[in-house]
Amino acid sequence: MMTMSFTNTTTTSASSSQLASSQRITMRGGQASNNLVKMRAQHAFARENRRHASSLVVCAGTGKFVVGGNWKCNGTKDSIDKLCASLNSGKITADVEVICAPPMVYIDRVQSKLKAPYQIAAQNCWVSKGGAFTGEVSAEMLKDANIPWVILGHSERRSLCGETNEFVGLKTKYALDTGVKVVACIGESLAQREAGDTLNVCFAQLKAIVDCVTEKDWENIIIAYEPVWAIGTGKVATPDQAQEVHAGVRKWMSENVSPDVASKVRIQYGGSVNAGNCDELATKPDIDGFLVGGASLDGEAFVKICNSAAHSK
Numbered sequence: 034m035m036t037m038s039f040t041n042t043t044t045t046s047a048s049s050s051q052l053a054s055s056q057r058i059t060m061r062g063g064q065a066s067n068n069l070v071k072m073r074a075q076h077a078f079a080r081e082n083r084r085h086a087s088s089l090v091v092c093a094g095t096g097k098f099v100v101g102g103n104w105k106c107n108g109t110k111d112s113i114d115k116l117c118a119s120l121n122s123g124k125i126t127a128d129v130e131v132i133c134a135p136p137m138v139y140i141d142r143v144q145s146k147l148k149a150p151y152q153i154a155a156q157n158c159w160v161s162k163g164g165a166f167t168g169e170v171s172a173e174m175l176k177d178a179n180i181p182w183v184i185l186g187h188s189e190r191r192s193l194c195g196e197t198n199e200f201v202g203l204k205t206k207y208a209l210d211t212g213v214k215v216v217a218c219i220g221e222s223l224a225q226r227e228a229g230d231t232l233n234v235c236f237a238q239l240k241a242i243v244d245c246v247t248e249k250d251w252e253n254i255i256i257a258y259e260p261v262w263a264i265g266t267g268k269v270a271t272p273d274q275a276q277e278v279h280a281g282v283r284k285w286m287s288e289n290v291s292p293d294v295a296s297k298v299r300i301q302y303g304g305s306v307n308a309g310n311c312d313e314l315a316t317k318p319d320i321d322g323f324l325v326g327g328a329s330l331d332g333e334a335f336v337k338i339c340n341s342a343a344h345s346k
């Protein structure tokens with residue numbers, strides 16, 4: 034559990050040297066050669082944050098740590114059964130909420146196998162009531178099938194399926210009104226980060242949701258900050274990089290929704306989180322959990338990531 038602290042961090046969290054040092058993109062897999070790209074990204078982000086830093090207020094999250102596993106379009110009956118067995122045999126000892134999102138066709142199977150504390154999420158749902166929408170699944174169907182959560186606005190759906198900010202906002206509202214809670218994903222591409230647009234991109238994605246939902250709806254929304262350049266690439270954001278954006282998002286929520294919602298809303302970090310980097314990321318005050326892709330397919334690693342909640346402050 035995190036404690037709330039309101040601090041003016043104009044000098045403590047936004048000095049340009051700190052920002053510059055916090056903006057290293059951790060390169061793995063032998064791609065560390067592009068120093069120029071890294072420097073451009075560092076300078077752009079530092080510039081952008083100086084613009085946003087004049088009255089930076091940090092209010093750390095107060096919500097329960099929450100870890101999601103996005104299994105994406107992976108698995109067979111056999112591998113899914115093995116994953117469920119591995120998750121059930123793992124010991125989750127930390128105070129953490131855990132949500133697994135299997136492929137739609139296996140949800141029923143997973144639901145019948147996974148034990149508490151695992152909850153289930155769908156990876157998508159339609160924007161309105163079901164009907165003549167071939168290939169889609171409606172929020173009513175999720176509700177009927179006792180699926181409490183849905184992930185919306187994942188960058189893969191934004192980029193590959195053309196989902197706009199506005200569409201994600203509408204989907205979010207429809208799911209919430211139907212009684213399905215939402216993990217709403219936001220995050221910038223590498224080009225947007227290099228152009229100094231990280232926070233503006235995140236704010237625009239959030240605004241499209243804020244424009245559709247009520248203040249009360251935020252009780253049932255988790256924000257997942259997932260920089261696109263970190264998803265499935267092995268290039269995890271450094272803890273400082275992630276914290277910087279999470280703090281900016283929380284400040285924006287405070288100013289554009291309410292300080293109460295800003296302190297309570299949980300902001301997950303997603304992008305190449307694994308068993309080795311989760312503990313350090315979890316120590317950051319505005320990181321309230323993780324959304325995990327690749328590593329969520331490994332039961333042992335995922336349980337370790339869930340238990341990193343013990344390191345959260």
Ligand code: PEP
Pocket residue numbers: 103259263264265266267303304305306324325326327328
């Ligand atoms: C994701 O797709 O939500 C994700 C964070 O993937 P990965 O952990 O593999 O980067």
